[in-house]
Amino acid sequence: MIEATASGLRLLGERVIGGIMRLGYGGRFFGLVLLRSATSFRRFNLTLREIYFAGVLSLVIIVVSGMFVGMVLGLQGYDTLQKYGSAESAGSLVALSLVRELGPVVAALLFAGRAGSAITAEIGLMKATDQLQAMEMMAVDPIARVVGPRFWGGVFSMPLLAALFSIVGIFGGYLIVVVMIGVDAGAWWSQMQAAVDFEDDIVNGFIKSVVFGVAVTAIAVFEGYDAPPTAEGVSHATTRTVVSSSLAILFLDFVLTAFMFMGD
């Protein structure tokens, strides 16, 4: 009995200490990436390449999901609001929910699944096939050459993807509510402009998307760099990237929302 409890406690302690150590290692790694990111800007074509892989190739999924999310919001918003005789407010509902929450959060979740996992798998495989070690042998710093551009590529892509997601979603809502259902277009836009504030909503949504971009790509490059150099290790690391960056996005979203919208 005592034996079992003791070993259980030992396991718990190991897990907790291991987690904290990993967090510390992750923080150190993040600092290192920032310190050595001069290469990412000096040789900007490396970063451009990563923006292409992380951002441009995510465009299709971002635009299509944004469209559908906006259309659903339009339908649901109209359905509920017309009961209160204010169908025109569907515009402000769609715009506010997209700009404040859904745009940054859903775009970041999709980005974590589409680009974050790819970054982890790529860096993990480079490590598994000793490419990173080979670079070190040639006196090329793998953090500056491989990790930095991927990190900055993701950080640059994410806010633009979130903005595109929001704008496409608003367009999707417009298609449903104005074009299909026939709510007046002028009322739709004017209600939206009356409700959405530039500083409170647009700028805060943009800050959110930047924070999510940093979080997702930081987790992705760290998991890839830290992956055990085996097939199994890389696959586990990829899974962990998606899980922990999704959790990080939702947690950070709560924290940021509490800061941004509770001070009123």
Next chain:
Amino acid sequence: MNRATIDLWVGIFFAAGIIALMLLAFKVSNASTSFRADREYTVTADFENIGSLRPRAPVRSSGVLVGRVESVTFDTKKYQARVTLKIDERFAFPKDTTASVLTSGLLGEQYLGLDAGGDEEMLKDGDPIKITQSAIVLEKLIGQFLFNKAQEGGASSKQ
């Protein structure tokens, strides 16, 4: 994938993202319609009760946006709310203008309404608006109504 193609696509991506941000700013939000007068003057008004008037609330006259509420503070000497407003210099108001706290629609936001008076002299920067009308508090209104009803009832039973 050669470099020129990547450059082209990243360029398209950046352009699209920046256009999306611009659209969010100018088409979706109030950045284009919001009140951004270069030259404005400040006036103050003291209210018994401002309801839920907030800074940045619109100041309207005849329904037209003429300014914004700059700040709302509490005057501990007079125990009244002091509202500072910034009004566009294009709109001049007479000295005996009335300021009242109004509500747009049944459940809408509260705003400050200005009703021009007939004075020859105009409000200048820093002037106070002397005639103010407080926000209507529903509880007080109902209380007053009940009180009047009770008084009427008392008067009729005495007769």
